[in-house]
Amino acid sequence: MTKLKWGMIGGGEGSQIGPAHRLGAQADGLFEMTAGALDHRPEVGRDYAQRLGIAADRAYGDWQEMLAGEKDRDDRIDLVTVATPNATHFEITKAFLEAGFNVLCEKPMTMTVEEGEEIVRVAEKTGKICAVNYCYSAYPMVRQARAMVRAGEIGKVRLVVTNFAHGHHGDATDADNPRVRWRYDPAMAGVSGQFADCGIHALHMASFICDDEVEKLSADFASTIASRELEDDAMLNFRMRGGTIGRLWTSSVAIGRQHGFDIQVFGETGGLRWASEQPNQLIYTPVGGRTQVIEKGEDGLYEDAQRLSRVAIAHPEGFPLAVANIYCDLADAIRGEARDGLPGAEAGVRSMAAVETAVASAKADGVWMDARPPMFR
Ligand code: NAI
Numbered sequence: 001m002t003k004l005k006w007g008m009i010g011g012g013e014g015s016q017i018g019p020a021h022r023l024g025a026q027a028d029g030l031f032e033m034t035a036g037a038l039d040h041r042p043e044v045g046r047d048y049a050q051r052l053g054i055a056a057d058r059a060y061g062d063w064q065e066m067l068a069g070e071k072d073r074d075d076r077i078d079l080v081t082v083a084t085p086n087a088t089h090f091e092i093t094k095a096f097l098e099a100g101f102n103v104l105c106e107k108p109m110t111m112t113v114e115e116g117e118e119i120v121r122v123a124e125k126t127g128k129i130c131a132v133n134y135c136y137s138a139y140p141m142v143r144q145a146r147a148m149v150r151a152g153e154i155g156k157v158r159l160v161v162t163n164f165a166h167g168h169h170g171d172a173t174d175a176d177n178p179r180v181r182w183r184y185d186p187a188m189a190g191v192s193g194q195f196a197d198c199g200i201h202a203l204h205m206a207s208f209i210c211d212d213e214v215e216k217l218s219a220d221f222a223s224t225i226a227s228r229e230l231e232d233d234a235m236l237n238f239r240m241r242g243g244t245i246g247r248l249w250t251s252s253v254a255i256g257r258q259h260g261f262d263i264q265v266f267g268e269t270g271g272l273r274w275a276s277e278q279p280n281q282l283i284y285t286p287v288g289g290r291t292q293v294i295e296k297g298e299d300g301l302y303e304d305a306q307r308l309s310r311v312a313i314a315h316p317e318g319f320p321l322a323v324a325n326i327y328c329d330l331a332d333a334i335r336g337e338a339r340d341g342l343p344g345a346e347a348g349v350r351s352m353a354a355v356e357t358a359v360a361s362a363k364a365d366g367v368w369m370d371a372r373p374p375m376f377r
Contacts, residue, residue: 004331007035007070007077009063009092010084010106013048017083017106020135022052024323025081028310030331034058035077037066040084063092071099078334079129082106086190090115093130097122102129102334104326108200109348111190113356116349117375123345129333131326132348136201136261137208138325140296140305140317141282143341145265145272146209147302148284154267160206160240161247162263164198167255169232175225183252184228191359193230195221198261199250199358200351203236204343205263206248207350209272212240214354217371221362224253236358238371280316304341349373 006025011018018038025031035058039045042061049059060066063084070076082092082105090110093103097119109132110116123130136142149157169180182188183197190196207213217238221231232253238246254260262275273283280296296305297313308325311317329339353373361369370377 003032004030004078004334005034005075006031006079006081007058007066008033008081008083009037009066010039010082010088012039012045015083020320020323021081021083023320024135024325025327027321027324028328028331030327031079035060035066035070035080037061037063063095067095067099070101076101078102079104079330085188086196087111087188090119093119094122097126097128097130100126100128102330104131104133104330105348106133107348108190108196108351108355109345110352113349113352113373116345116352117373120345120349120375129330130345130348131330131333132343132345132351133323133326134201134204134208134343134347135319135323135326136205136276137341137343138308138329139274139276139279139322140301140309140325141274141279141294142205142209143308144282144294144296144301144305145274146211146341147304148272149209149265149267150211151302153270153284154265154272154286155269157210157212157242157244157265157267159245159247159266160210160263161266162202162206162261163249164202164261165249165251165254165257166198166260167251167253167257169225169252170255172225175227184223184230184232186229189230190355191230192221192355193223193228194232194250194252195219195234195236195358196355198252199234199236199248200355202248202250202261202263203238203354204347204351205261206238206246207240207347208341208343209263209265210240210242210244212242212244213350213376214238214246214371215241216368217354217357217361218366218368219358219361220366221358231362234358234362279318279322280314346376350376
């Protein structure tokens, strides 16, 4: 099978998420890196792209040049990844979809619900794939959890509790560090800080495993460091369409917690627990029974969990291979075999609706509000 052609915008040298995309896209031999506009400094981006093996004529200075250069080629890229800072996602994603490219956009997909709805419409109209990189949902044992819930192994889900709380912005003496400060500045980050950055991963995960959507929510936001305009800590209560009760805590000042992303799902006949710092294990307790550790790679896992495991049992598979699983599902989708686990533009706009609703609810002292995007009400 010939490799698909892949390009990336953003994700330049020294960026946080760029390496995970390069490793992920190329891990299974499904994509080759063919084009890129990797940096906000055109010459730096061109140089880095060529050092990564991209031909000089496809090492672009910016995304507009890349769009113009790729769109009329016979051998144009099959997929473009948008891994730039948040405020640029909408215009780049929209422009590439409209020109007939498939897109993988980093989260958050857009800055507003209106923009998110526009992306959903453009993707529908063009028939192109618009995926959003909720990569934690592609860990094999998260797929196992989802399959177990779908198969009724824990009965009807009563309660989901999730945290994405780390402590890496908890040092007040480091609050003015430019790499930290922009996240709490509305001019750079938008209406929400920590919730839009990390909380939406947790909320997406709750929907993903429970196979349900958030319908309404109540939020409490706090800026624990006085100079921060946007929240660095948030607590949400939510309800899902099927009646499941949800609790979510996200924080960047939880000193001592490292990555800090975990989820527990409690059903009528059992409970499940998964944590990103021990991603190969899913903890399962049937009601009245013993707690069991289900290991990635063991016999009897659901198909999706088996398919997305590569190395043998007990060997760790980490974050870049979870991103690689998103690319596996994308390659299948581009070749015409849609995978229902691939997070799409609908997931992206649902997150934006949750962000705007949480901001409004927090401002109104936690009033419960409809958290669905208008287009899905
Ligand atoms: P970063 O600041 O570390 O790197 C951004 C990169 O984009 C730099 O190489 C910069 O030169 C380049 N860039 C900026 N503007 C550009 C433009 N207009 N054209 C081309 N290149 C441009 O940022 P980081 O942390 O890598 O985040 C990027 C995106 O990835 C964000 O939207 C963030 O939310 C998301 N992200 C997602 C994660 C996940 O788990 N899915 C984890 C970390 C980040």
